[in-house]
Amino acid sequence: MWLLELALAVVALLAALLVQPWRLLRGPLLTPTLAAVALLPWFWLLPQKLPQGMAVQFSGASLLVLMLGWPLAVPTLALVAVLVWALGAQPWLAVLSQFTWVGLVPATLALAIGWVLRRWLPPNPFIYTLGRGFLGTAVALFASGALYEGIHHLMGGVTLHDALVARWLMAWGDAFLTGLFAAVFVAFAPQWLATWSDERYLRPPAR
Numbered sequence: 001m002w003l004l005e006l007a008l009a010v011v012a013l014l015a016a017l018l019v020q021p022w023r024l025l026r027g028p029l030l031t032p033t034l035a036a037v038a039l040l041p042w043f044w045l046l047p048q049k050l051p052q053g054m055a056v057q058f059s060g061a062s063l064l065v066l067m068l069g070w071p072l073a074v075p076t077l078a079l080v081a082v083l084v085w086a087l088g089a090q091p092w093l094a095v096l097s098q099f100t101w102v103g104l105v106p107a108t109l110a111l112a113i114g115w116v117l118r119r120w121l122p123p124n125p126f127i128y129t130l131g132r133g134f135l136g137t138a139v140a141l142f143a144s145g146a147l148y149e150g151i152h153h154l155m156g157g158v159t160l161h162d163a164l165v166a167r168w169l170m171a172w173g174d175a176f177l178t179g180l181f182a183a184v185f186v187a188f189a190p191q192w193l194a195t196w197s198d199e200r201y202l203r204p205p206a207r
Contacts, residue, residue, distance in 0.1 A: 001151065002093050005100040012074050012104050021072035028191040032067045036060070036076055041083040044098060048088050057170060061107040062137035063178040067185070069194040070111040077103035101148045109140035114195060123200045129186060132195070134179030141171035 025033060043058040050056060064073040081099035085092055113136040121127050145167030149160055182193070190196050 002096060005096050008100055008104060009078070009096065012108070013078060016071040016074035019071040021069070021075065024069070024072050024194065029068055029072065029194060032192045033072065033076055036064055036068075037079055037083070040064075040077075040080045041087060044080060044084045044102065045088050048090060056173075057102055058177070059102045059106050059141055059174050060178075061103045062110040062133075062140050062174070063181055065107050065110045065114070066132060066178070066182055066195050067192055070107060072194070073107050074104065077107060101144055105144040105147065106137075106140045109143055110136055113140060123203075125186060125201050128196065128201055129179060129183045133182030134175050137178040138171045138175035141174050142168050145171065 040060050043060060047057055061073065061077060064076060067073075068076060077099060081095050081103065084090075084098065085095040088095070090098075110132070114132050117127060117131045117136065121131065146164055149163045149167065185192050186196060190198065
């Protein structure tokens with residue numbers, strides 16, 4: 001299993017770095033990137049502080065894709081994983097699994113969902129905040145969790161059905177926070193959203 005996770009991580013990082021995403025740090029995206037590196041590791045460390053079993057997990061990957069774009073979000077999530085490994089007590093294989101299924105896969109699915117919404121739905125601020133921020137996050141997190149559970153079948157003695165129910169419920173917590181922050185940033189700090197464009201989403205409809 002860890003070989004698959006390592007392969008996914010390496011391929012994604014190489015694909016992201018080929019775009020040279022660090023160039024985006026010269027603009028307003030430096031602030032949200034630093035904030036993510038400072039805050040997100042503590043949310044990822046939370047499962048280590050909770051009782052064993054299906055621990056509560058906040059991803060933040062979908063929000064980072066909205067804020068930074070996928071090429072910059074992936075290395076940022078990798079840096080978060082390194083900090084989790086350095087500050088926590090889990091071995092690197094466990095942190096690699098967390099990076100893959102809590103960070104990389106949801107981020108990639110969020111990118112795909114965003115592309116579908118941009119391709120097939122009109123450019124509306126509510127579609128951006130509710131579609132990409134809220135519903136898109138829920139779908140991305142649940143799909144990532146379902147893939148993980150489908151591969152492992154059991155986690156901590158929990159049946160597959162119960163594990164999927166738990167994944168579904170946890171996905172909505174992440175979705176609520178992502179949708180909330182997306183709406184706030186659209187209103188007050190659109191420069192922190194690499195995937196937002198005033199010209200696209202606020203222009204008057206063509207007559």
